[in-house]
Amino acid sequence: MALRAALRSRSGLSGLLSQRSSCSSDIRMCVSPLLVPQERNYSTPPKIRVEFDQSTGVAVMHMQSPPVNSLSLDFLTELCISVEKLEMDKSCRGLIITSAQPKVFSAGLDITEMYGKSPEHCGAFWRSVQEMWLKLYGSNMVTIAAINGSSPAGGCLMAMTCDYRIMADNPRYNIGLNETQLGIVAPFW
Numbered sequence: 200m201a202l203r204a205a206l207r208s209r210s211g212l213s214g215l216l217s218q219r220s221s222c223s224s225d226i227r228m229c230v231s232p233l234l235v236p237q238e239r240n241y242s243t244p245p246k247i248r249v250e251f252d253q254s255t256g257v258a259v260m261h262m263q264s265p266p267v268n269s270l271s272l273d274f275l276t277e278l279c280i281s282v283e284k285l286e287m288d289k290s291c292r293g294l295i296i297t298s299a300q301p302k303v304f305s306a307g308l309d310i311t312e313m314y315g316k317s318p319e320h321c322g323a324f325w326r327s328v329q330e331m332w333l334k335l336y337g338s339n340m341v342t343i344a345a346i347n348g349s350s351p352a353g354g355c356l357m358a359m360t361c362d363y364r365i366m367a368d369n370p371r372y373n374i375g376l377n378e379t380q381l382g383i384v385a386p387f388w
């Protein structure tokens with residue numbers, strides 16, 4: 200009930216699709232073995248900002264990686280760690296994922312991660328993609344994608360792994376899978 204009420208409130212989805220705010224969560228750290236080698240680079244601003252409202256049990260995750268929240272290894276690592284931290288907090292029952300960037304939810308996988316990289320880097324990158332959708336799809340929290348901008352390819356994948364999707368009503372915002380157009384074949388899982 201509290202979750203439903205929170206989602207209806209001004210700090211819930213309707214507000215998210217039109218505005219931003221600024222605080223951060225303070226949740227214990229728990230890092231999966233897959234993520235351990237990818238330490239956060241503290242010389243760059245965080246790509247993910249989490250607000251957790253203890254009173255409602257709902258966390259809002261703002262993706263803030265300019266210009267288009269492309270899913271790089273660093274971004275995915277940060278996102279997975281944030282989800283894991285929330286998952287460890289039993290008082291967190293709902294997670295809303297949204298974008299802090301104007302007009303774009305996520306541009307999908309970071310194209311620059313897919314060429315000129317070592318086999319080790321490529322392996323780590325694709326593992327982080329898999330880790331992202333497994334974490335979200337398998338989450339015990341109620342997950343909602345508040346899609347406040349375009350969300351092609353991997354952005355669509357991320358939205359699909361959530362329990363619910365709500366998209367801002369704007370004809371300029373696109374969502375869907377365009378890998379074939381790009382000539383990209385997702386590797387075998």
Ligand SMILES: CCCCCCCCCCC/C=C/C(=O)SCCNC(=O)CCNC(=O)[C@H](O)C(C)(C)COP(=O)(O)OP(=O)(O)OC[C@H]1O[C@@H](n2cnc3c(N)ncnc32)[C@H](O)[C@@H]1OP(=O)(O)O
Pocket residue numbers: 266267269270302303305306307308309310311332336349351352353354356359360377378381383385
């Ligand atoms: C649940 C079970 C799951 C089972 C498994 C299913 C398997 C699914 C496999 C999924 C594989 C996914 C593959 C991908 O995601 S490949 C990436 C595909 N993405 C795209 O094609 C999006 C391309 N971008 C756009 O369409 C537009 O940029 C966008 C609409 C997002 C925004 O448009 P806008 O006009 O606002 O911005 P610009 O186009 O000017 O872009 C701004 C700068 O951002 C750079 N950019 C854009 N997209 C990417 C990207 N994906 N990676 C890296 N960089 C990107 C763009 O180059 C501009 O940079 P500059 O300013 O430097 O020019």
